[in-house]
Amino acid sequence: MEIKFTKSENLKKKPEPGQKLGFGNIFTDYMLVMPYDEGKGWHDPEIKPYAPIELSPASMCLHYGQTVFEGMKAYRTADNKIQLFRPEENFKRLNQSNERLVIPQLPEELAMECLMELLKVEKDWVPSNDGESLYIRPFIFAVDPFLGVRPGNSYLFIIILSPSGAYYESGLNPVNIYVENKYVRAVRGGMGYAKTGGNYAASLIGQDEAHKQNFSQVLWLDGVEQKYIEEVGAMNIFFVIDGEVVTPMLQGSILPGITRKSAIEVCKSWGLKVSERRISIQEISDAYDAGKLQEVFGTGTAAVISPVGILKWGDKLMEINGNKIGDISQKLYDTMTGIQWGKVEDTFNWTVEVK
Numbered sequence: 001m002e003i004k005f006t007k008s009e010n011l012k013k014k015p016e017p018g019q020k021l022g023f024g025n026i027f028t029d030y031m032l033v034m035p036y037d038e039g040k041g042w043h044d045p046e047i048k049p050y051a052p053i054e055l056s057p058a059s060m061c062l063h064y065g066q067t068v069f070e071g072m073k074a075y076r077t078a079d080n081k082i083q084l085f086r087p088e089e090n091f092k093r094l095n096q097s098n099e100r101l102v103i104p105q106l107p108e109e110l111a112m113e114c115l116m117e118l119l120k121v122e123k124d125w126v127p128s129n130d131g132e133s134l135y136i137r138p139f140i141f142a143v144d145p146f147l148g149v150r151p152g153n154s155y156l157f158i159i160i161l162s163p164s165g166a167y168y169e170s171g172l173n174p175v176n177i178y179v180e181n182k183y184v185r186a187v188r189g190g191m192g193y194a195k196t197g198g199n200y201a202a203s204l205i206g207q208d209e210a211h212k213q214n215f216s217q218v219l220w221l222d223g224v225e226q227k228y229i230e231e232v233g234a235m236n237i238f239f240v241i242d243g244e245v246v247t248p249m250l251q252g253s254i255l256p257g258i259t260r261k262s263a264i265e266v267c268k269s270w271g272l273k274v275s276e277r278r279i280s281i282q283e284i285s286d287a288y289d290a291g292k293l294q295e296v297f298g299t300g301t302a303a304v305i306s307p308v309g310i311l312k313w314g315d316k317l318m319e320i321n322g323n324k325i326g327d328i329s330q331k332l333y334d335t336m337t338g339i340q341w342g343k344v345e346d347t348f349n350w351t352v353e354v355k
């Protein structure tokens with residue numbers, strides 16, 4: 001499909017090397033916008049200056065939350081190439097989310113073509129300092145001006161780009177989290193596996209209370225019995241118990257992370273035993289008491305690997321590996337970030353160059 005290009009009249013000043021980028025504050029010069037209309041399908045993709053969009057106040061997405069999104073990064077390698085990490089997995093997952101939210105499928109090759117064109121235009125925005133990257137946010141939402149409840153007939157697919165700073169400034173600092181006993185984020189049959197705003201809306205209250213108590217996140221339990229471990233904020237969760245790597249199995253209420261999937265593949269390639277299964281919080285507590293809980297870490301695009309140093313369950317405070325990052329967590333971090341930034345050979349064939 002031909003992608004229209006509308007030139008910006010005043011390009012922004014790019015961040016200075018060394019300037020703190022943070023996350024999600026700075027946006028590049030251009031965005032990609034492609035409408036969908038019933039009868040026409042996805043049509044007229046356009047790369048145009050990043051700017052506010054005009055929406056009817058009756059737009060369905062604003063009232064009933066019919067939205068989906070993705071998150072990935074573009075990395076600049078030492079030899080000045082720009083590459084993506086398993087982007088086809090993101091667009092595949094976008095369509096799984098679309099299906100759950102009754103949003104029309106977006107052909108994955110078309111989504112990829114849109115992204116590649118936008119990245120070619122915005123190449124110079126991919127930062128070059130250690131650990132920095134260009135965060136990519138594709139999203140879709142229903143725009144019909146209608147207050148009745150039904151799936152939309154009109155949508156917008158937009159990609160915006162945001163240069164973002166290194167997640168860790170000095171080494172991988174373990175985080176403290178607690179087990180959420182009151183609220184749940186998703187239930188069996190719900191939309192926990194979809195990357196949609198509603199799941200985040202459901203989780204904000206837990207995160208807010210955690211912050212008030214000086215914890216960085218909550219560990220969610222299943223929404224039915226509140227016994228089995230699900231995930232953490234925007235990360236999947238892993239445990240190393242007596243040498244075995246264990247993570248909750250995907251059964252509809254957990255987001256199928258691409259970092260999760262990749263970490264499993266890397267661990268298996270090292271000959272480690274990896275299990276995807278149900279894990280009760282009681283099992284974790286028992287493993288801790290038996291001295292067998294060796295490591296706990298989260299996985300997600302933002303941090304890649306985030307070691308958990310303190311895990312609190314009710315009144316019980318578990319200090320994992322002396323509140324220091326464990327060997328498997330560190331090795332996974334080094335390997336995966338190494339592949340992403342082109343410092344470690346990509347034997348899995350996961351990276352895709354933006355040419």
Ligand SMILES: *Cc1c(COP(=O)(O)O)cnc(C)c1O
Nearest residue numbers: 234235236255257258259300301
């Ligand atoms: C995006 C996300 C993750 C992590 O997925 P990655 O593909 O690894 O970035 C985990 N949990 C939730 C709720 C998410 O939205």
